Amino acid sequence: MSFAHCFIHSSRLAARRSKLIARSFFILLSILLSAQLAFSQSDLKVYPTHWWTGMKNRKLQLMVHKPSGLTTSKTAVVSNSTDVRILKYYKPANNHYLFIDVEIAANAHPGSKNIRIANPALNESYTINYELKARSKENGKTRIKGITSEDLIYLIMPDRFSNGDPSNDRVAGMKDQSLNREKIFDRHGGDLKGIENHLDYLQDLGVTALWLNPVLQNDMPQRTEHGYAATDHYTIEPRLGGAPAYHSLSNALHKRGMKLIQDAVYNHVGIEHFLFRDLPDSSWFHFWSTYTNTTYKDQVLMDPYAAAIDKKKMSDGWFVPSMPDLNQHNPYVANFLIQHAIWCTEEFGLDGWRIDTYAYNDLPFMNRCNKALLDEYPQLHIFGETWVHGVPNQSYFTENVYQLPFKSNLPAVTDFQMNLYGIVPALNQRFGWTEGVNRLYLTASNDFVYKDPMKQVIFLDNHDLSRFLSVVGEDVQKLKIGLAWLLTFRGVPQLYYGTEIKMKNFADPDGLVRLDFPGGWAGDSANKFTVAGRTASEDSLFNYTRTLAQFRKQSSAIKTGKMMQYVPEDGVYVYFRYDARQTVMCIMNPGDKEIEFTTARFEQRLKGFTKAKDIITGQTATIKDKMKVPAKTQLVLELN
Numbered sequence: 001m002s003f004a005h006c007f008i009h010s011s012r013l014a015a016r017r018s019k020l021i022a023r024s025f026f027i028l029l030s031i032l033l034s035a036q037l038a039f040s041q042s043d044l045k046v047y048p049t050h051w052w053t054g055m056k057n058r059k060l061q062l063m064v065h066k067p068s069g070l071t072t073s074k075t076a077v078v079s080n081s082t083d084v085r086i087l088k089y090y091k092p093a094n095n096h097y098l099f100i101d102v103e104i105a106a107n108a109h110p111g112s113k114n115i116r117i118a119n120p121a122l123n124e125s126y127t128i129n130y131e132l133k134a135r136s137k138e139n140g141k142t143r144i145k146g147i148t149s150e151d152l153i154y155l156i157m158p159d160r161f162s163n164g165d166p167s168n169d170r171v172a173g174m175k176d177q178s179l180n181r182e183k184i185f186d187r188h189g190g191d192l193k194g195i196e197n198h199l200d201y202l203q204d205l206g207v208t209a210l211w212l213n214p215v216l217q218n219d220m221p222q223r224t225e226h227g228y229a230a231t232d233h234y235t236i237e238p239r240l241g242g243a244p245a246y247h248s249l250s251n252a253l254h255k256r257g258m259k260l261i262q263d264a265v266y267n268h269v270g271i272e273h274f275l276f277r278d279l280p281d282s283s284w285f286h287f288w289s290t291y292t293n294t295t296y297k298d299q300v301l302m303d304p305y306a307a308a309i310d311k312k313k314m315s316d317g318w319f320v321p322s323m324p325d326l327n328q329h330n331p332y333v334a335n336f337l338i339q340h341a342i343w344c345t346e347e348f349g350l351d352g353w354r355i356d357t358y359a360y361n362d363l364p365f366m367n368r369c370n371k372a373l374l375d376e377y378p379q380l381h382i383f384g385e386t387w388v389h390g391v392p393n394q395s396y397f398t399e400n401v402y403q404l405p406f407k408s409n410l411p412a413v414t415d416f417q418m419n420l421y422g423i424v425p426a427l428n429q430r431f432g433w434t435e436g437v438n439r440l441y442l443t444a445s446n447d448f449v450y451k452d453p454m455k456q457v458i459f460l461d462n463h464d465l466s467r468f469l470s471v472v473g474e475d476v477q478k479l480k481i482g483l484a485w486l487l488t489f490r491g492v493p494q495l496y497y498g499t500e501i502k503m504k505n506f507a508d509p510d511g512l513v514r515l516d517f518p519g520g521w522a523g524d525s526a527n528k529f530t531v532a533g534r535t536a537s538e539d540s541l542f543n544y545t546r547t548l549a550q551f552r553k554q555s556s557a558i559k560t561g562k563m564m565q566y567v568p569e570d571g572v573y574v575y576f577r578y579d580a581r582q583t584v585m586c587i588m589n590p591g592d593k594e595i596e597f598t599t600a601r602f603e604q605r606l607k608g609f610t611k612a613k614d615i616i617t618g619q620t621a622t623i624k625d626k627m628k629v630p631a632k633t634q635l636v637l638e639l640n
Contacts, residue, residue, distance in 0.1 A: 041126050043067050047336070048343045049234050050131040053108045055342075056376050059087070061335045064098040064117065064128070067278055071095045074121045083108035083132065084115065092332075093281040099332055110134040135346065140379055142254045143349030147209055147261060147381035149454045150559040152487070152549055153494040154207040157463055158215065158240050159187055159225045161497055162194025162520030165245070171238045175221040175272065181521070184511050187225050192245035194520055196252050201529045205500060205542070206549025209259035211354055213463060215240055220270045220322070225514070226463070227263070228356060229270030229323055233340045250348045259351035261381075262344055266337050266369065267357045268323040275336075276324050284333055286316040286325040293317050294325075298359040298388045302396045302404075315362060328365035337365075338372045345377055354457075358384030358397055358410070367409050374409075383412035383457050383492075387464070391417050391446040399451035412455035415491060417443055419459060423485055424471060427478045427590045431571035437588060438568050440485075444575075445565075447490070454560075459494040460486055466506040467513050468499060476502070476537065477632035480544055481590055484634035487548040488577060488586050490563045500545040501528045501538045544616065548636065551615050555638075557582040564605060570595050572629060576605045585612065587627075587635040596628045609639040 044066040051060055064070060071091045077100055079086045087101040098117065115128040136143060147153065163169070169179050169189040178186035195210070202210070214227035217235040227237065236243045250260050269276060275284060294317035300306040301314065318325045328334050344350060353373070358366065370382055386397045394417050396402070398410045418440075426440040434442060447453040460468035460482050472478035479502075486493045497503075498517055505512035519527030527533035534542060552558050561579035568574075571591040577584045583605060589595050599606060606623060613620045615636040629635055 041066075044070070044126055044128075046128055046130065047234055048339050050133060051104070051343070052133050052135045052346055053083075053104065053110055054135045055104070057372070058104045058106065060102050060104060061332070061339065062100040062102060062115075062128075062130070063332070063336060064100065065096060065274070065278075066126075067096050067274075069095055070117070070126075071098050072119045072121050074119065076118050076120070078116045078118070080114040080116060083111075084113045084130065086115075090332075094279060096278055097280045104132065108132060136349065138254075138349070139346075139377070142257075143250070143351070144345060144377055144380065145259060145351050146377075146379035147259060147352035147383075147492060148560075149490070149492050150553075151208040151259065151492060152206055152552065153209045153211050153261065153457065153492060154202055154205075154497065155211045155213075155459075155462055155494055156195060156497045157190070157213045157226070157514055158192060158195060159190040159227075160514050160520075161190045161517050162198055163189040163191060163522070164193030164195070164197045165191050165241055166522075168239050168241055174219050174238070176219075176224045178222070181516060184514060185223055185225065187239065188516055188521075189239075190516070190520060191239065192241040192249045196245075196249045198520075198529055199252060199256060199258070203256060203258065205546050206553060207258070207495070208553070209261060209351065210253065211261035211352075211494065212263060214263045214265060214356075215246060216265075218270055220272050223322075228265055229268075229272075230265060231270045231273045233336075234343075246348055250350075254349060260349065261352040261354055262348070262350050263354050263356060264341060265356045266326070266328070266366070267360045268319050268325050271322045271324055273324075280332065283327055283330050286318070286327050288317075291318070291321060293321075294319055294360055298386075298393055301359065301363070302393065315360060319357060319360060325360075328362040334365055334368065338369045341369060341373055342376055345373065345380065350380075352381040352383070354414070355382065355384040355410075358386055358413070359388060363397075363406060363408065370409050370411075374411075381411060381455070381492075383414060383455070384410050386413040387416050389416075389420070391443065391449060395449040398456075400449050401451065402449070411452075412457060412492070414462075414494075415456040415458045417446075418456070418489075418491070419465075423460065423482055426485075426573070426588070427472050427481060431568070431591065436568075436571060437573035437590065441565060441568050441573060444490075444563075453490055454492075456491045457494050458486060458489060458491040459496065461496045461499060461513070462494070463496070463514060464507060465513065466508075467496075467504045469502055469504040470506050474504060475632070476541065478590060479541070481588060481632065481634040483545050484548060484586070484636055485588065487545075487552050488558055488584065488636055489575075490577075493552075495545075498528075500542050501534060502541055547616060551636075555582060555584060557584045566602065570597065572597055574602065576602075578605065583609065583639040584615075585635075585637040585639055587629045587637070589629040589631060589633055592631050594628055594630050596626055598626055599623065600625065606639070611640040612637040613640060 047063045077089045083105045085103045090099040110132050112129045112131050118125045180186040181188045216230040217232040217237050218224040218229050219231040220229050236246045253260050295313045300310040386394050388394050398413045422440040422443040426437045429435040469479050507513050519529045557577040557579050561577050565575040572595050573588040575586050612623050
């Protein structure tokens with residue numbers, strides 16, 4: 001090779017080397033810039049985290065949050081997808097937030113949609129790859145079926161039922177690191193996997209639906225076992241197993257034909273919620289010049305003589321100091337809460353919602369929220385907690401027959417009146433003109449105020465009330481009457497975990513109504529989930545409950561039939577559940593003596609029947625002119 005050729009060849013090699021170096025430099029620079037952008041977006045979050053195509057309401061409000069700063073006066077938002085159209089955007093006082101109103105095209109396809117947030121003045125931009133998913137084709141079939149009077153709801157406090165995954169008992173970085181089953185207000189380690197592990201037990205008992213105390217993240221420094229102080233709406237509590245465990249439980253339930261109810265808390269959040277710690281603006285919560293608690297006086301909401309300040313304190317006062325009261329008059333607050341409810345329903349296939357502290361919310365907001373859910377999922381069942389006193393008060397918060405300025409669209413409530421002024425006095429008071437079983441009869445007679453009494457959720461006890469066995473003086477026979485009433489009366493029955501195995505204790509002052517289900521933890525001295533682990537008395541009550549619950553599942557008269565009640569006489573209360581296919585006669589005698597009564601006055605319902613089968617014993621007897629009902633007994637008779 002000549003010198004000239006060598007020189008030319010060397011020059012070409014040098015040029016090629018220079019190009020390679022330059023190319024490598026630009027690749028490295030791109031990587032560094034991408035890394036810098038990724039770092040700058042690392043604390044950027046979008047709520048809802050994703051959405052779906054094919055929703056009836058195609059408008060959506062995205063909340064973008066970046067604690068290190070997000071917006072300037074020149075911030076602009078652009079969608080790079082025809083599937084997502086930007087309608088408008090709003091920059092609140094806190095530049096950590098940006099609200100983007102979008103409309104999803106009717107023919108939008110599932111996939112990642114690119115939304116760009118640009119800050120030209122700072123030469124910054126952020127890209128949101130927002131995912132649109134396809135809606136489940138099983139909605140209304142195997143999931144999101146709704147809750148009806150055909151169901152038996154079982155209420156579980158997840159931290160106290162069963163520990164299926166000890167690895168999540170404590171989660172590093174969370175503020176509450178307690179784990180002590182000896183202390184009632186510490187965490188005990190129960191989780192969603194533990195519930196899933198015992199679905200055979202629940203299904204055998206006759207349960208068709210689970211209502212869990214709240215499952216959202218509660219990253220508070222203490223008292224996180226109950227779940228009612230959310231700190232991040234879009235994170236399922238990691239100590240319960242997080243979203244994977246919740247999806248798994250939901251899928252397992254729906255494969256069995258069972259249902260899932262989520263507990264909603266619209267009224268307040270935990271004081272550690274990021275929306276409180278990093279306020280979008282001062283209007284997101286109700287602030288007072290000095291701390292102001294709610295009065296808990298629901299009466300002022302319907303009182304024609306109420307003072308404005310009393311109404312304001314009731315609705316805008318804080319529930320407790322650690323739970324800031326959300327301002328649902330703020331449209332951004334309202335959208336955040338409503339969209340989260342829809343998101344959870346679609347994401348986890350929820351069949352129903354129980355709404356905590358319903359009376360303390362802004363009621364027009366609740367109507368809007370209920371409508372948004374029911375417009376999207378007409379089959380969904382929603383019932384609100386109304387721990388109030390008096391049927392008029394309670395019925396004010398649900399669909400009723402009143403012609404008042406405010407009309408609630410809430411389908412149902414937790415029927416505290418049937419508990420506090422119905423079954424409890426029926427079993428604890430001596431029979432009188434308005435006492436004993438007459439109190440239950442009188443309360444039921446007021447059902448005319450409800451649009452649909454069959455939607456109301458009846459119960460013996462729950463996580464806030466004393467266990468029913470303790471309420472009736474640990475009289476198991478009275479507990480059996482209560483269970484027979486619960487599983488045959490009008491409405492949707494709700495059973496609190498452990499009632500079927502004689503769990504007891506009072507709510508105050510020690511909260512012992514929230515003890516662990518025995519056998520839910522490795523090493524428990526007894527496993528009440530099994531026959532071998534239950535005492536003879538416990539197993540007898542379990543079988544009594546199961547017999548009635550399984551009969552109820554097959555009984556058209558109880559599930560969807562009508563009810564007729566008779567004025568109590570001699571301390572005996574008789575009611576019938578009936579339809580064109582079946583008639584069930586229920587005879588309640590909570591007294592200490594056997595009562596004999598004539599059957600002539602029940603001719604309207606007994607006519608044509610000659611035999612009666614006792615559902616508990618399985619024995620069939622002839623219907624005679626006179627019948628006897630033993631002391632402290634409720635007979636449940638299927639007529640033939």
